[in-house]
Amino acid sequence: MIRIRGRVPRKVLALGLPTAWGAVAISYKMTCPLAQQTGFEARLATSAVFFAVGTGLILHVRKALLRELRQIRQVAGVAQSALLRPLPPRIDGLNVAAAQLSADRGASVGGDLYEVIATEHGVRAVMGDVRGHGLAAISTAAAVLGSFREAVHDEPELGCVLRRLERAHARHLRDRARAEHPSSGAEPEHPVAEEFVTVLLLEIRQDGALYALNCGHPWPYLLSGPRVDPLTRADPLPPLGPFPLPPHLPEVPCGHLLPGETLVLHTDGAEDARDAHGRFFSLRAALEKAADQVPQALLGSVFTALLRHSTGTPKDDIALLVLQNDRSQRRPLGARGTARPATTHPQPTTHL
Incomplete structure (x- = not known):
């Protein structure tokens, strides 16, 4: 009153x-x-x-x-901070830093999504990229993130978490289809039939063991000393939306994240950024130059190099998530710091 x-x-x-x-x-x-x-x-x-x-x-x-x-x-x-909540600097022994750059002027978030949550099953992280950007992409990202934040605590297996995300995404598309029906008079910017989202799920257990499920998303980079390598070269599943998930969803073992090692998750906007001559930005080279920095400084160095390369705001949304193992523990028996390839059946990939 x-x-x-x-x-x-x-x-x-x-x-x-x-x-x-x-x-x-x-x-x-x-x-x-x-x-x-x-x-x-x-x-x-x-x-x-x-x-x-x-x-x-x-x-x-x-x-x-x-x-x-x-x-x-x-x-x-x-509203935007509620969607991409600021992450704490430390989660269950992992140093964490994240940042997002929207392609839409005046917006602090876009179609990229990320989250890190400590659960009884380990630290679980998600990185995703919704097709396109703008309000439609933000609403899709909100639907997927909301489902992830609930499912990671309920589901003991990553495969079950992924199926929850798929169902949430399908419900969201059905709701949008009703809202964008010709009878409503609204003209959809991106038809629902063309909507999809790439998703990468990671689980980091207490001993540093890494497991992943990937639906059409770029694999993260593993920083081990001066070395920068892809976490794995396993073929990802298709993105959520165009095709149903297969009946069996085995987690992909990706070795261990040893103390002092760092994972850098990213969306494809980081590697698709071009300069005035059409040359792509080398995220791997930028990470090699900043590999010895703490997560927050590493983010700043990479974004500075990226913006300098693209001479301003990039054409696509960009998100980076850095996870550094700061736990004090002995090296697991037989564990390796570098990624080891996991064998999965080849699946078609789709790029944004």
């Missing part, structure tokens, strides 16, 4: 001030003897009065628009 009472005087003032300025100008023109004269001095005075009134109106409208814009940005910032 207090808020309502506080807004009424502001609205009255917003309408009353321009009205008062207009009344002053009309009163001057209708009643002031000077305004009725046709001499040069009289015309000059009349012009000065109307110029002052016009300037006051413009400044008032500009101030009101800027205030509304600040309020809209504050609301958008709260």
Whole structure:
């Protein structure tokens, strides 16, 4: 109730001030003897009065628009931070850093998604990329992230988590299809039939053992000392959307993340960024230069190099997630720091 009472005087003032300025100008023109004269001095005075009134109106409208814009940005910032929540710097012995760059000017999030959650099954992370960008992509990312945040605590296997994400994505597409039906009068920016999302699921257990499931997403890079290698070269599954998941979803073993080693998850926008000559950005080379840095500094170095390469805002959304093992433990028997390839049946891949 207090808020309502506080807004009424502001609205009255917003309408009353321009009205008062207009009344002053009309009163001057209708009643002031000077305004009725046709001499040069009289015309000059009349012009000065109307110029002052016009300037006051413009400044008032500009101030009101800027205030509304600040309020809209504050609301958008709260909504966007709720979608991609700021990650804590440390999760169950892992140093964590993440950042996202939207291709849409003025937006802090886009179609990329990530999350890291400590569960009784280990630390579970997701990195995803929705086709396209804009509001439609943000709503799809919200549906997938919401399902992940709930499923990682309920499901003991990554395969079951992935199936939950698939069902959430399918429900979201059905809802969008009803909203974008021709009878609604809305013209869809991206038809639902063409919608898909790439998803990478990771599980890091207490002993550093790594397991993954990948649906059409780029594999992360493993930083072990000065070496930078893909985590694995196993063929990913198709993205969520165009094709159903196979009946059997075995987790892909990816070795161990040893103390001091770092994983860098990314969306394909990082490696698809081009310079003025059409050359792609080398994420691997940028990581090699920053491999000895802490996660937050590593993110800053990579984004600086990427923006310098693309001479400004890139054409696609970009997200990076850094996970560094800071646990104190002995090296697991038979574990290797570098990635070892896992054998899976080849699957068709789709790139955004």
